[in-house]
Amino acid sequence: MPDDNRHPWPHKDLLDVTQLDAAEVRRLLDLAAGFQEINRRPVKKVPTLKGKTVVLFFAENSTRTKTSFDVAAKRLSADTFALSTAGSSINKGESLKDTGLTLQAMNPDVIVIRHQSSGAARYLAELLPCGVVNGGDGWHAHPTQALLDCFSLREVWGDDFAGRELLILGDIAHSRVARSNLHLLRMLGVKVRLCAPRTLLPAGVDHWPAEVYSDLDKAMDGVDAVMCLRLQLERQQAGLLPDLSEYSRRYCLDFRHLHKAKPGCRVLHPGPMNRGLEISSAVADAPECLVLDQVAAGVATRMAILYLLATRTEGGAA
């Protein structure tokens, strides 16, 4: 297998990128690169996780993350089954504890959970003996998104992360993508900037290891990459924005902004995009935009994560 590291993977779960060190991140991304090669073959399936079971427990709506994990597991020949809130016992008032214990009774190897509550993945991981992957919990963390973002950037930058500057643009306060990317990019030596109206910045952001801007033109000056965040349309109803067109006028990423960045500046977006709101359609379709590369990277990165967690107890090189 592509993972030639002889040390067993030390983590039962993947809850947040903060539990990883830089060497583990590199190992994971190297492994993902191997799986990316498999994904480009005519026959994209390997028997690596044959007989393993991966549960996709998505208590919050998701299409691309859930599909990405599903494809990743199936390409490794794992069996998957999905549980979503709609039609499940969660809708009947079952607690997360009881849902988790019920799933565990089916003896899965890994449970991927997405949940609206920050800390839900950690709660499940402490409760259950199987591996738990955080597929996004509340506003807290989305470690696989951050890993796939770094994977996408590494395909462009190589291992040359140190000293790069990246701007995260948009609703930082409510973004698990921003939090996880901030930690991971910093770990790899990237200088991170944040840009948003103050109503969409989290408490204590002045103490975050990032430069904070409210002016997009200034924030874009000299960056190597910009990561747009999806704006949830209900933020206007919540009184955090006056109206969406004003937001768009101030913060929608277009070529005018990109020209202030370094030549070759790349654009990332976790999707789904609101074209014309946080990103102009022209930028979304431009070659600088890595959105579709990110989707491909997502499958490879998640294959690596599932592989490491599902085989970690089998000894030696996972």
Next chain:
Amino acid sequence: MLSIRNARHLDAPVDLLVDGARIVTMTPAGHVAPPEGCEVFEAHGLRLFPSLTDAHVHLREPGFEYKEEIATGLDAAAHGGFGQVMCMANTKPVNDTAAVTRFMLERARESHPDGPRLYPVAAASVGLKGEALAPLAEMRAAGCVAVSNDGRPLESAELVRRIMEYAADLGMVFIDHCEDPHLARGWLMHEGDVSGMLGIKGQPAAGEAMQAARDIMLAEYLGLPVHIAHVSSRLTVDLIAWGKARGVRVTAETCPHYLLLDETALEGYNTLAKVSPPLRTADDRAALREAVASGIVDILVTDHAPHAAHEKDETLDLAPCGLTGLDLALSLTWELVREGALTEADVHRLWSRRPAEIFGLPRNDFAPGDPADFFLFDADATWEVTPEALRSRGKNTPFLGRRLHGRVRHHWLGGKALF
């Protein structure tokens, strides 16, 4: 008669003589022989405390007996050193009629005829809805001693004014849970560095302070008292100090957990540390310690809020606010004495003399004729906070697993030994 021999009161060895329900004298140890036929209890140097008064507890009955009953809550109170507890009105049904007040008192008399004594706090508004004034006079007549909308902060300054006015006519102090409902909407913890990193909706300390400022200004304008409940922030402390300096009749309380913990207790999404108001910053904690020592914050309370284990065994957003307190309060306070943040005399003042003064309850200063409500405290005893060690039905405390100092060994109320 009863003679307690060789107890330690503050820094002095003392003997205490009790006749029936009253204190006769407290004298230096060994100076006066106990009267003929007097029952003698050898204290062996245990510390003698007046029974404590907790002006802010939630005993959950009626309506939420699975969390706590008046019987189990008073049992925890007795073993925690409390002779008097004031229970809040957010039961089901709400204590907004004399019938509910009488029910509570009857349950207390049935389970604990010799005490601890229960003093219900009347709901300030019907159903705690913050709309119509509750029938305070009938509840006063039934036995309520104070009035509060605790648990449901009041939005209307007009209603707060009318509650203060109406309660004052009845000799009832208004206890206000200060929290701006708009700034606090959807909160799970203090809004600050930790909430930002955890991705948790927080509430700023300013929301508490804004309502405290409103209350202080109304109290000054009306010339009436107001008591600020469970103060959690430096900003509120500063406002109370400002009000007191102006001569406003403002008093305030805080809880041991605000003196010992801060927002970092929520790291790891620890639902046992989710409490209302939330644990705030280390700076707020330091300000509260100073305020309690100086008397700006007048008293300590537990805000005892028992919950069932399954309710706290949830994600942070679904777990209810509150922590169990009656079993732990004195030992937690003693940690502050051991650290030098408070003195033993402060403990008497904060937990006994001042709460009785503020709410007009009986108090024991060990003067002749005072109620014989006291306990013997073993300050050197250590114990581990485990579910089994707590008498309350609620085991929900972030101090689980902590080793604490000090246990109540013997407790008398009205001269009768509770244990």
